[in-house]
Amino acid sequence: KAGVTQTPRYLIKTRGQQVTLSCSPISGHRSVSWYQQTPGQGLQFLFEYFSETQRNKGNFPGRFSGRQFSNSRSEMNVSTLELGDSALYLCASSPLGHNNEKLFFGSGTQLSVL
Amino acid sequence: TQLLEQSPQFLSIQEGENLTVYCNSSSVFSSLQWYRQEPGEGPVLLVTVVTGGEVKKLKRLTFQFGDARKDSSLHITAAQTGDTGLYLCAGDSNSGYALNFGKGTSLLVTP
Numbered sequence: 001k002a003g004v005t006q007t008p009r010y011l012i013k014t015r016g017q018q019v020t021l022s023c024s025p026i027s028g029h030r031s032v033s034w035y036q037q038t039p040g041q042g043l044q045f046l047f048e049y050f051s052e053t054q055r056n057k058g059n060f061p062g063r064f065s066g067r068q069f070s071n072s073r074s075e076m077n078v079s080t081l082e083l084g085d086s087a088l089y090l091c092a093s094s095p096l097g098h099n100n101e102k103l104f105f106g107s108g109t110q111l112s113v114l
Numbered sequence: 115t116q117l118l119e120q121s122p123q124f125l126s127i128q129e130g131e132n133l134t135v136y137c138n139s140s141s142v143f144s145s146l147q148w149y150r151q152e153p154g155e156g157p158v159l160l161v162t163v164v165t166g167g168e169v170k171k172l173k174r175l176t177f178q179f180g181d182a183r184k185d186s187s188l189h190i191t192a193a194q195t196g197d198t199g200l201y202l203c204a205g206d207s208n209s210g211y212a213l214n215f216g217k218g219t220s221l222l223v224t225p
Contacts, residue, residue: 004156033212042217043157043202056211090156099206100145100164103213105156 002026004093004106012112018079021109023091025072029104031097032074034066037088037108046089049074050097078111086113116141118203118216126222131193135219137203138185144206146186147213148177151200193223 005024013019025032034046045058049068066076072093078085088110092103119138127133137146145164149157161170163179163186170177174197176189190197200220204213 031211035215043204043213043215045207045212045214048211050211056207056209058212092156097211099210100162102159102162103147103157105158107155 004091004104006089006091006106006109008109009107010110010112012114013081014114015081015083017081018077019081019111020075020077021089021091021111023074023076023093023106025074025091025093026104029093029095030072031094031101032068032072033092033094033097033103034074034076035090035092036060037090038086043090046076048097055097081113083113086111116143116205116208116214118205118214120201120203120216120219122219123217124220124222126224127193128224129192129194132189132191133193133221134187134189135201135221136185136187137216139205140184141205142183144183146179146183147204148186148188149202149204151202151218152198157200157202190221193221195223195225197221198223 007022031050033048035043037043047057063079068074088108090108092105094101147162148160151157166183167181168179174191200218202218204215
């Protein structure tokens with residue numbers, strides 16, 4: 001079974017630009033969640049999607065958005081990039097997104113904002 | 115927000131030594147998970163503890179959930195270089211469908 005696939009692996013953008021990151025979950029997994037990881041703040045929850053619906057959103061500005069498609073693939077978008085958005089963005093999938101369910105993480109997209 | 119404090123932040127030991135890392139909170143969690151993350155990769159789940167006082171063993175790793183379900187510890191016996199990585203604890207969020215992560219313990223095991 002293929003794991004969680006995130007593309008691209010690395011991105012370099014400049015301030016003010018926008019970026020779209022992609023995540024393909026494990027086949028059969030319907031819950032996809034996104035986390036931002038920085039050295040200072042650790043992993044912080046961005047949002048979670050299930051069956052194309054956002055069920056939960058973390059404490060991030062509206063510049064951060066996401067969506068999920070009918071095949072469970074998900075994208076997240078960051079508009080008007082700021083230097084502080086430089087981070088590793090991790091996507092995780094699980095069958096239903098319930099508490100105690102094992103999360104399967106992708107290798108992440110490393111975003112650098114210059 | 116349910117904060118999880120992990121200690122120590124960094125740990126450097128030699129192969130064969132034992133170590134314990136801690137995950138503490140003032141909040142009660144229905145469960146806690148431990149993940150290990152290696153450089154350039156996403157976190158990988160090691161264990162989930164659910165019952166207060168529960169002890170789980172995974173080869174040389176022993177995980178304990180506090181009786182009050184507010185804290186957890188991870189003990190590694192006879193550490194190996196392959197144990198090097200970032201150890202993260204995570205608890206379920208009150209808002210659902212999300213995990214609150216601690217900032218992690220970065221472990222370096224040298225030969």
